[in-house]
Amino acid sequence: MRRPPITIKCECGESRDVAYGDRWRCERCGRSWNTQQIPAEEYDGLLRRMRRHQVEALAAAAIAIAVMVPLIAVVSARFILLTPALLAAWLFFLLPYWRRRYRRTARSAPRWELHPE
Ligand SMILES: [Zn+2]
Structure with missing residues (x-):
């Protein structure tokens, strides 16, 4: 990452x-x-928060696949017709939502006062 x-x-x-x-x-x-x-632990805390968002996005994708694949393979191939709608929902709703949250975390990152050496 x-x-x-x-x-x-x-x-x-x-x-x-x-x-x-x-x-x-x-x-x-x-x-x-x-x-x-x-301090390394403060930067690590920020990294952890950023990584959690990525894990959430991956988990959402994994769940969508885990639901869709059996539906298509076992129930009916017609469920494949839902895939474009799901992809659209992903692109237009989930992704922007996730990006906003990701950016908010990045923005709310702590500020450190450094001293010139
Ligand atoms: Zn300067």
Whole structure:
């Protein structure tokens, strides 16, 4: 899974997305920022929340497949006609809903006060 980057806002106004564990030297003012000042357990907590959303989305897909495949294979092949409707529901309702939640978690991510080195 891609780890969410950390946005560092420099005191001079520059900002940059940096991977956790990396350091960044501001091009404009030369201050050096180190994301390792963030406690690992707090960053891990954020990762866990993001991952839970992904697991939920996968679980929803797995349930849909687990329901549809026996219906098509055992009950009637006509249930395959429902697949486009399910896919549409997935695309237009579930996916945007999931993305909104995912973004909300990302936005509500904790803010850390770093100190230039
Ligand atoms: Zn700067």
